[in-house]
Amino acid sequence: MMNKKNLSIISLFAFFTVLISCQPAKQGTSFQKIPVLFDTDANNEVDDQHALAYLLFSGDHFDVVGVTVNATSAPTGYSEESDVSDHYEEAKRVMQLCGGFFGKIPLKTGANGSFEEIKAHISETDFDGHEAVDFIIEEAMKKRDQQLVLLPVGKLTNIALALLKEPAIAKNVRIVWLGSNYPEPGEHNQDWDIPSMNYILDVDVPFEMVLVRGGKPSGTAAVMVSRDQILRRMPGKGPRISSPVTGRNGGEFHTWGDYSVNLFESYGMWGNPPGRALFDQAAVAVVKNPSWAETREIPAPVFTDGQWVERPENPRKIIIWEWFDIYGIINDFFVTMENYELVKP
DSSP, rough: OHHHHHHHHHHHHHHHHHHHHOOOOOHHHHHHEEEEEEEEEEEEESHHHHHHHHHHBBTTEEEEEEEEEEEOOOOOTSSSSSHHHHHHHHHHHHHHHHTTBBBBOEEEESSSSOOOHHHGGTTTTTTTTTTHHHHHHHHEEEEEEEESEEEEEEESSSHHHHHHHGGGGGGGGGEEOOOOOOSSSOOOOHHOHHHHHHHTSSSSSSSEEEEEOSSSSSSSSOOOOEHHHHHOOTOOOSOOOOSSSEOTTTTTTSSSHHHHHHHHHHHHOOOTTEEEEEEHHHHHHHHOOOOEEEEEEEEEOEEEETTTEEEEOOOOOOEEESSOOHHHHHHHHHHHHHOBOHHHH
């Protein structure tokens, strides 16, 4: 007969067995890295570069299958528009500085123009953005155990064109987009190509909007880092490369951390203390750890005549990300910069 002492030991063992089984799978066992394709207007501000570095330094979580670029505006103080080649060169710099990834992880040129300008030419061989669009389709059609995360942090032109050209990719991808001030109008990534966003809102594809909401505490605009933090904590961070890379503002750099400092020294800040929002880095962060923001599902709206129009009866649903854990996201950024694990090409 089983006595009370034995029964207690068995019960305690069962409790810990259940507790352990409820914990997340640890890396190195059954953990599956998240496959990501990063789509960026890298030369726009300073957040794209930090998001890409954070992604490349998070090799314990991500499998980066490639980087694609598109064109929006140039940084403040530069010409009003920036050719897509400028965005390619800035992404190339970051990939080189983060451990020589250029030439190892694909970097593809995407759209200079807009969805409406390009869509009629989608069947042509050399349409504007074809290199990135065809690459997105190729990667999305590969067989994987989980969905490929398309992570656009600029306009949605490349993603929308890929869905238009090959609708079959919709079932294989999850789009996590940094953009929009929903339910209010405005926001750079959205306004640069509204038709591409509206097209995706009407396609049956998993679509998540990581909201910006400038000036409000509920968006990624609140995920700020001060210039002093960057100048104090970033010098020398990342692997040191042998051949220096020339920055977009001039100068030569051997580490990503030193280039990060240069970007923050050369770009306009706001607030007290002066700083910038790391909008795009926050989008990478919530894919890495979904607990760092709140989500809710809504019927997909549409943006018409300068405002959002709700469609409450729309069976097509999307997810919005809001109310970000600022401390958790920024702390993990600096911890990752200090203790990086490079992705495997």
